[in-house]
Amino acid sequence: MLRSAIIEVVKYQGSPDVFAWRFPDTALGTWTQLIVNASQEAILFKGGHVYDMFGPGRHTLSTANIPILNGLLNLPFHGRSPFTAEVWFINKQHTLDIKWGTPTPIQLKDPKHGIVIPVRAFGQFGITVEETKPFMTKLVGTLPTFDSQDVINFFRGMYLTKVRATISKYITEKEISVLEINAHLLDLSDDLKESIDAKLRDEYGIRVLNFFVNDMNIPENDASVVQLKSALAKHAEMALKGFDRGGVTGQGMADLSQHIQTKRTKKCQACHHVMEEAVRFCGSCGHDTQGIRTKKEEATIVCTCGHRYRETYKFCPECGVKTPHVKACISCHEAIDDHAKFCHHCGISQLATTAQASKYCANCLAEVSLDAKFCMSCGVANFKI
Numbered sequence: 001m002l003r004s005a006i007i008e009v010v011k012y013q014g015s016p017d018v019f020a021w022r023f024p025d026t027a028l029g030t031w032t033q034l035i036v037n038a039s040q041e042a043i044l045f046k047g048g049h050v051y052d053m054f055g056p057g058r059h060t061l062s063t064a065n066i067p068i069l070n071g072l073l074n075l076p077f078h079g080r081s082p083f084t085a086e087v088w089f090i091n092k093q094h095t096l097d098i099k100w101g102t103p104t105p106i107q108l109k110d111p112k113h114g115i116v117i118p119v120r121a122f123g124q125f126g127i128t129v130e131e132t133k134p135f136m137t138k139l140v141g142t143l144p145t146f147d148s149q150d151v152i153n154f155f156r157g158m159y160l161t162k163v164r165a166t167i168s169k170y171i172t173e174k175e176i177s178v179l180e181i182n183a184h185l186l187d188l189s190d191d192l193k194e195s196i197d198a199k200l201r202d203e204y205g206i207r208v209l210n211f212f213v214n215d216m217n218i219p220e221n222d223a224s225v226v227q228l229k230s231a232l233a234k235h236a237e238m239a240l241k242g243f244d245r246g247g248v249t250g251q252g253m254a255d256l257s258q259h260i261q262t263k264r265t266k267k268c269q270a271c272h273h274v275m276e277e278a279v280r281f282c283g284s285c286g287h288d289t290q291g292i293r294t295k296k297e298e299a300t301i302v303c304t305c306g307h308r309y310r311e312t313y314k315f316c317p318e319c320g321v322k323t324p325h326v327k328a329c330i331s332c333h334e335a336i337d338d339h340a341k342f343c344h345h346c347g348i349s350q351l352a353t354t355a356q357a358s359k360y361c362a363n364c365l366a367e368v369s370l371d372a373k374f375c376m377s378c379g380v381a382n383f384k385i
Contacts, residue, residue: 006082010042011035012089019095019129020136020146023087030081034059039093041132045086053132088136094209096126098148100156105219106164112177113231115224119178121163123189123214125196127151131205139204159196163213166191178218179228185213283317286310 006029014021036042036056044051044061105118129135139154140146170188171178181188189212197208218225264277266289273284280290285308302308307318314323329336329343330350336343341350361367361375374381 007032009033009035010087012037012040014089014145015147016091017095018145018147019091019151020140020143021089021091022144023089026084026086028061028083028085028087030060030062030083032061034061034087036089039091041090041092043088043090043132043136045088045136046084050133050136051085088140090129090132090135092129092132094126094128095148096209097124098126098151099124100152100159102160102163103156105222106160106167108164108168108171108178110178110228111172111175113228115228117178117224117228118219118222119167119181119216120219121167121213121216123212125193125211126209127200127206128209129205130201130207134203134205139206155200158199159192159211162192162195162199166195167216179232181216185216189213281310283309 006027007023007025008031010023010028010032011034012021013023034042034054035058036054038056040056042054042059044053099122101122102120105120107116108119109116143150167181167188170184170191171181174184176184189210192213193208193211196211200206200208220226265274266277267274268282268285268287268289270287271282271285273282275282275289281288303316303319303321305316305319305321307316309317315321316323327336327338327340327350329348334343336350342348343350361378361380363380364375364378
């Protein structure tokens with residue numbers, strides 16, 4: 001009766017996508033034949049302890065092949081002894097098509113636009129069992145089987161954390177938008193593979209063969225995404241019409257050309273700025289185009305943005321900054337701040353009267369009159385106070 005209950009042959013009967021499969025019967029004997037297929041490894045368990053591991057081939061479970069059985073077998077059965085133990089088959093072939101994905105969007109702060117954007121990521125990875133003992137003792141435990149779905153369930157939290165951390169670090173260091181991340185999937189895949197492999201190999205004996213991020217997408221109906229895309233669309237529209245900060249381009253140039261052709265225009269004699277023919281003063285440099293007053297005769301202001309305009313303007317026509325309180329320089333008559341002690345055009349001190357003011361040649365340091373254009377000693381035109 002006992003003899004007939006003993007399993008004669010133990011071999012793998014699981015599906016091909018299983019990493020670890022336990023033979024359903026534990027009644028074994030020292031005459032039981034263990035058959036291990038190629039790319040497999042069999043391991044003998046009893047009471048949570050590993051007896052032995054077997055590579056591909058046919059093995060007889062005898063005390064000669066498994067010395068530890070000598071201390072466990074007490075009853076002889078005509079030279080054959082029955083015993084109970086678990087036989088596990090470990091699939092060590094490369095599995096390359098395990099799918100992964102984020103069940104809910106991960107929140108990433110876009111470093112280029114400064115808003116939090118939800119992102120979904122999808123891909124696949126491949127693994128192989130490299131070290132059987134840590135894989136069995138730390139991961140499989142008492143489960144009857146362990147397949148690719150179990151791998152996904154066990155490691156979902158870990159790889160999602162790695163995905164979030166790796167992408168956040170990458171876009172921050174590279175200063176790229178989340179909207180541009182699909183152009184960098186290959187680099188991200190390499191970084192994730194290295195990070196996840198180190199974790200699984202050291203703790204569970206699993207080697208990560210590859211880890212691919214195949215796609216990353218953004219929920220179109222999310223409020224932050226709608227806001228960002230609307231802003232980018234407006235920016236693109238302005239750039240197309242020529243109102244971008246880089247200057248007039250594209251359709252904007254065509255619109256400007258048409259505008260110039262429909263109205264009579266002229267160029268400023270001083271700075272060559274194009275303006276309507278009826279306009280008297282140049283909006284760029286303040287020059288009187290009708291010749292009634294010259295540029296030197298009318299004080300001008302140099303804005304903080306570098307643009308030059310008439311002192312009668314209340315705001316800079318280039319950047320919109322409010323015009324400061326100004327006065328005319330006692331020497332060159334250019335407009336300067338009314339609190340300025342020196343003219344930023346000619347460098348003359350504003351504290352002295354016209355009669356008292358004097359300047360010095362930058363070349364020979366000779367004192368010259370305030371209205372002198374050249375040094376009487378050396379002929380150089382550069383002066384300083």
